[in-house]
Amino acid sequence: MGTVTDSVQGAPLPGVTVLVEGTDFGTATGPDGSYRLELPTGRYTLRFSAVGFSSEVDSVVVTKDSETRLDVTLASSVLEMEELMVAGGPAPDRPGVYKIDPADVQNMPTPFKDGFRALKTTPGVATNSELTQQYSVRGGGYNENLVFINGFEIFFPFRPRQGEQEGLGLLNPALASGITFYTGGFPAEYGGKLSSALDV
Structure with a gap:
């Protein structure tokens, strides 16, 4: 003792x-x-x-x-590290706005090159399973995300039963010229029930 x-x-x-x-x-x-x-x-x-x-x-x-x-x-000690270099991409145009390059989605180390899976790598995005394409943004609900393709809102873009035709996602990055992800910023327009918007 x-x-x-x-x-x-x-x-x-x-x-x-x-x-x-x-x-x-x-x-x-x-x-x-x-x-x-x-x-x-x-x-x-x-x-x-x-x-x-x-x-x-x-x-x-x-x-x-x-x-x-x-x-x-x-005795307290000081830990010295070797030189550390932090590299990053350009800052977003405004807070909560992230542009995703479709080519980066194609290079992701995953068998399914689906754009929704790429969203899970952005800040504030969480998912409850690797087998689903649904996502939650900053603690919001899984049904509080809007998806726009060519300016048109897509209602219920995820398959109701996961595991069936998995990998055949709605968002094909090979056909997209750009992907913009908005993490919030639309509460007044949509009654405060929107966590994010995806514009393809």
């Missing part, structure tokens, strides 16, 4: 991993920085490690019918 604290401020450190060297046996410190291990009689080497702190290794001798206490302090 013992307590793990910060070497600078002396504050208790919760969530520190305490591992018996050479084994998979160990525990973690509680909210107050304390830990407890039950070990047979003998000498053991304990490793204390936590993210943001240098690991500490110390030994302890466990004797019969007595409690052995080992308090440890960990």
